[in-house]
Amino acid sequence: MGLEKQILFFFSALGAFNGFLLAAYFVFFSKKKNSDYFLGGLLFVISVRITKSIFLFFNDKIFDIFIQIGLSACLLIGVFLYFYIKASSDNDSKKIENKNKSTYWWIHVLLWLICISIFNYFYSYSENRLLWNYFVKMIYLQWFVYILLSAWELRNELKKLFTKNTKLSESQIWQVNIFFGVLCIWTAYVFGSYASYIVGALSFSFVFYILGLFWFLKRSNSTEVKNKISKDQQLHNLESNKEKATPKPIEKYANKKIDEQEANQLKTRIERIIAEEELFRDPNLKLPDLAEKINVLPHYLSQFLNDNLNKSFPLYINEHRIEAAKKLLLLNDSYTLEAIGYECGFNSKSTFFSTFKKITNYTPDSYKKKYKK
Template sequence: MMIINTISLIGTITGLLLTFLVFFKKTGLGVNKKLKYTLSFLIFIFSYTCLDYFLYSTVGEDNVYVGGSYLLYHLIGFILYYFISQFLNNRLLIKKWFIYIIVYSIFKIVFLLYFFQYNSINEFLIKENYYNFLYWVSWEYFWASLINIYLSFSAYKAFIKTPLTIDLTPEKRTQFKWIKIIILSTIIFQIIMFINNMIALYDEQYFDFHIKLDTTILAMFFFLFAYSIMHFPVFAFTGNFKDLPKNIQKKYAKSSLTDATGLFNEIEKLVTSEKLYLEFDLKLNTIAEKLNKSIHHISQAINQTANMSFTDYINAHRIEAAKTKLLANKPDTIYAISLDVGFNSKAAFYAAFKKSTNKTPSQFKKENKI
């Protein structure tokens, strides 16, 4: 038990320090405060889990403060999924999964209210059928783990498939590579942990030790991811001038860009005449080199004039091109159209189209077809 005590205590302290850093340190998370709040909540869940296991091992399972992290376990995959969608400025299927999480949480709360009629866990296990309780917990853990793994993997796929808006420096390329490795390693460890704990579920002593050790190690994996992602610029995905660190924004705000509208008109002419938006991996660097401007000035001009991030600006052109193709006499499939206009996946196309028009491509086609 000394291993669990030590690792759990280290995990709790590490989590608290990371929470402090996310809130107060200048990071690459950009202007979207939801990123800070979401990442902080994820860190809190893992920190609380570590603290819960530490208390369980030191003060015993009947203490009123022990066991609360169980109620938050099913949220991990969804919150990571939501965080990645915000980080990428990409609308994943958040609404559908949000409804699922609400229903699932209500289900857990109802069970908790039933449990509160007992004074302790031991009293509950004595008066209730232990094996019925174990059966319910087994299936709940099984289902929650599968959903967590699925959503974590979906977030990972979105992360690696979303094109960057700038060319990374060698240092940032290495950091980006390690972030991808950490996310994938976390998912693989979740799968190993899930299989291990399902096998050990009916060996109470073995299960009790391993679920605490495995989950605490998983928390340390996540803390490593959180520290890495908070130092990776969200600007690389959004191209939004406001997502740059404050010191860089101030530097370019006082720079030689005196005519943002004029530069934006040059950008618009270049993007439309050469149809650059059809390139799925189009970067700020490409436009900056063609106009002999800095990537920050290009981003600043788009942000100030069109009130959009670079990604949203390029996607707006792609959506307009897609609308024309959707209403053609003999249109291609939606997937083919999404690739033709510059999207690298059907999911990215649907998300951008819905964000721009508040309709799916199929709905738009049906409502506007003559």
């Protein structure tokens, strides 16, 4: 194998290898959400298909069963893409609908597994290569149908790409990027055969590292913001310590209440970012996390909540969690009360019940019985 082919093999194989590692991470080590499982499954079946392409390109004497497995994996790529998009939806009402529908994902997976198993059993690749050529075209058609279904699920997000005054949330950006990545890989396999068979594998590596670069740059920007906030916080603490060292007693934020116009603008920004990214669903959300999102110092946000809204940060976030819980209680009958609590950001059933009673004067069950009518 010449140097040119060695380089080609390295970059194409590296993408497939990293795809397997990332698939294992999402399945076994992530936050255990449905969207993570679907994304892990998507990466796995794509990596299987890519691996088959790589070895077939560089060694056309590989076992036929290996080719058969690689082609069969394509039947699940579109399925996992579609259900990943559905499970990672941002919209509240859409999320409720998606979770009810996404419970049927196993029917899709089982149906296609049965079909491919029957076909593999009666028509092996080694003895029916001509038939498999037609079958592969059907597989690519099925893959494309699920891409269209995924595009329909993403129709609102795709519209935002061409609208100047609207922005995509972080999770929506990932959905759109992964969608176009899979579309790129499908295009490479369908039309790449006119150029070179390895185009599909290289396209996956290209998409994989573009997404990795996007994630790295985002993390770098996030770290810079956190470092800036940390430095500003240290300066603020030094100034506060100097003030505390003087004998004159002072009050917290004395005479520094944020004026009404500025407070209203800040409140609008906070409400918008919380609604768009559903930050309250994170049970580990802290005040500095929200401050970073709206690009203000933590002590400034604390001042606004305490002096202008007369609320602590935990109470403010819990009110948003309770509002989301109310919607689930009235709109969805398939969730248990405990599941609703976890879905809305509470880390235990007891905390959810006590907070709900404190804010609404009802238990979740009594609230549902009264207002469901």
